Amino acid sequence: MPEAAISAPLVILGGGVTGLTAAYLAARAGHSVVVLEGAAEAGGLLSTFPVGGTRLEHYYHHFFTHDAELRWLIGELGLTDKLRFQPATMGIFRNGGLHPFNGPLDLLRFPPLSLPARLRFGASSWFLGKFAHWRRREDTPALEWFYRYAGRAATDAIWRPMLEVKFGPYADRVPIAWMVGRLRQRMCSREAGDQRLGYLEGSLQVLLDALLARLHSLGVHIVTGAHITELELRQGSLAAVRTTAGEFSGNRFLATIPTAHLAPLLQEVRPDYAATLGRIEYFGAVCTVLELHRPLSSTYWLNVADPGFPFGGVIEHTNLIPPSTYGGRHLAYLSRYFENTNPLASAPREVIARDMIAPLPRLFPQFRRADIAAVRVFRTSTAATVCDLRFSEKVPSARTPIPNLFLGAMAHIYPDERSCNNSIRVAAEVCRVMGLDTAPVPRGPSLSALIGME
Numbered sequence: 001m002p003e004a005a006i007s008a009p010l011v012i013l014g015g016g017v018t019g020l021t022a023a024y025l026a027a028r029a030g031h032s033v034v035v036l037e038g039a040a041e042a043g044g045l046l047s048t049f050p051v052g053g054t055r056l057e058h059y060y061h062h063f064f065t066h067d068a069e070l071r072w073l074i075g076e077l078g079l080t081d082k083l084r085f086q087p088a089t090m091g092i093f094r095n096g097g098l099h100p101f102n103g104p105l106d107l108l109r110f111p112p113l114s115l116p117a118r119l120r121f122g123a124s125s126w127f128l129g130k131f132a133h134w135r136r137r138e139d140t141p142a143l144e145w146f147y148r149y150a151g152r153a154a155t156d157a158i159w160r161p162m163l164e165v166k167f168g169p170y171a172d173r174v175p176i177a178w179m180v181g182r183l184r185q186r187m188c189s190r191e192a193g194d195q196r197l198g199y200l201e202g203s204l205q206v207l208l209d210a211l212l213a214r215l216h217s218l219g220v221h222i223v224t225g226a227h228i229t230e231l232e233l234r235q236g237s238l239a240a241v242r243t244t245a246g247e248f249s250g251n252r253f254l255a256t257i258p259t260a261h262l263a264p265l266l267q268e269v270r271p272d273y274a275a276t277l278g279r280i281e282y283f284g285a286v287c288t289v290l291e292l293h294r295p296l297s298s299t300y301w302l303n304v305a306d307p308g309f310p311f312g313g314v315i316e317h318t319n320l321i322p323p324s325t326y327g328g329r330h331l332a333y334l335s336r337y338f339e340n341t342n343p344l345a346s347a348p349r350e351v352i353a354r355d356m357i358a359p360l361p362r363l364f365p366q367f368r369r370a371d372i373a374a375v376r377v378f379r380t381s382t383a384a385t386v387c388d389l390r391f392s393e394k395v396p397s398a399r400t401p402i403p404n405l406f407l408g409a410m411a412h413i414y415p416d417e418r419s420c421n422n423s424i425r426v427a428a429e430v431c432r433v434m435g436l437d438t439a440p441v442p443r444g445p446s447l448s449a450l451i452g453m454e
């Protein structure tokens with residue numbers, strides 16, 4: 001291990017958007033901060049790669065008009081003019097056909113469902129979004145609720161595929177509480193007559209670069225390639241963090257790395273706490289990104305609701321952002337979530353790409369292999385936490401049993417949907433718990449960071 005031994009009053013573990021935002025809030029409030037990031041570059045799940053003269057996220061990213069916390073951060077960094085909201089088209093592939101699914105009119109015409117089934121779907125969704133309260137619905141699996149109230153036809157055609165796109169093999173374990181939060185937000189945003197999705201011109205790299213530059217100007221020390229391997233406790237408090245880039249000591253520590261990575265580090269020093277955090281499961285995601293000479297379809301977001309496809313969603317990015325942005329190239333993600341015991345977690349990337357590309361002609365009959373200019377496969381084992389029944393009981397406190405170690409992680413996003421905006425909310429809340437001034441961060445309608453932040 002290198003000899004370096006750096007000390008800072010606040011040491012932040014993890015340089016994803018949660019860690020970087022927390023670093024910004026702390027430095028803005030006058031604190032001296034070090035951020036330890038294991039990868040060669042900061043950014044975590046927001047990371048990008050070069051394409052067509054600009055950059056694109058490894059994993060599809062878009063934003064909602066109600067993402068107040070994200071808009072705040074973008075504004076702080078002087079990037080508001082780069083945030084664009086565009087109309088986004090949604091579709092469902094069911095019974096061998098691609099059906100638009102953009103709102104009530106499409107629902108009324110949705111051929112895979114009979115008229116009574118469509119009305120039942122509409123009424124049950126409306127009830128969930130308008131009247132249900134998530135706290136009272138943590139015990140009921142979403143699919144059980146949907147089969148009972150939305151009906152078998154609508155659940156098989158719409159809800160099950162949608163949950164499988166989001167949670168992969170864990171779709172059966174998600175409580176209806178999670179859907180309540182999601183529908184409520186979507187309805188809020190639609191009430192304003194807004195069905196647009198946001199994207200940052202130049203990709204999230206623009207936000208990362210601006211945030212990193214701001215952190216540097218505030219004196220924040222960001223150490224990349226600092227994979228944390230060991231935590232050292234003295235008299236019950238965290239004294240030092242050992243990493244592949246040296247040892248770092250501090251007065252206070254904030255962990256923003258996935259709890260699945262933090263728990264093994266605590267195994268030696270606080271096995272009881274390691275076991276508590278170990279109850280939070282994560283699942284992985286793989287995105288095969290196709291660079292194409294021509295489009296697959298005119299739909300931005302396509303849920304694949306017929307069985308037998310090796311992906312649940314096709315997100316055709318250039319149906320949101322024009323291909324001219326990428327030198328005329330069309331870009332599409334083939335997305336799939338998996339449990340970390342699935343062979344997909346370790347399968348060679350070429351095999352994943354081959355298997356995902358093979359069935360494309362069934363979805364898009366005009367597709368030809370020669371349409372593909374380049375293929376990239378990105379994979380993560382910590383795409384999201386498994387928000388299963390009564391997940392609120394698993395959400396850890398931001399105050400850990402180690403008095404000078406705080407925690408702000410993806411588990412805190414429950415019952416909301418994992419997102420960049422909600423990670424910023426978590427960062428703001430954990431900073432508040434630490435007594436830092438977070439006054440500038442607005443509170444949008446996000447349901448994240450409601451639990452564990454007392």
Ligand SMILES: Cc1cc2nc3c(=O)[nH]c(=O)nc-3n(C[C@H](O)[C@H](O)[C@H](O)COP(=O)(O)OP(=O)(O)OC[C@H]3O[C@@H](n4cnc5c(N)ncnc54)[C@H](O)[C@@H]3O)c2cc1C
Pocket residue numbers: 013014015016017018019036037038039042043044045046059060061062063226227228229256257258261285287380382383384409410418419420421423
């Ligand atoms: C497939 C996919 C699609 C998504 N789509 C959207 C979207 O459309 N809109 C949206 O807003 N959000 C989306 N998100 C969610 C968004 O990317 C996340 O909410 C956000 O990036 C999480 O940030 P984080 O800092 O909490 O975690 P991470 O980004 O995971 O950051 C954690 C950091 O800790 C580091 N780390 C881990 N272990 C160690 C260690 N031992 N030592 C040192 N460092 C370590 C990691 O390298 C990483 O940089 C998507 C995510 C995925 C996976």
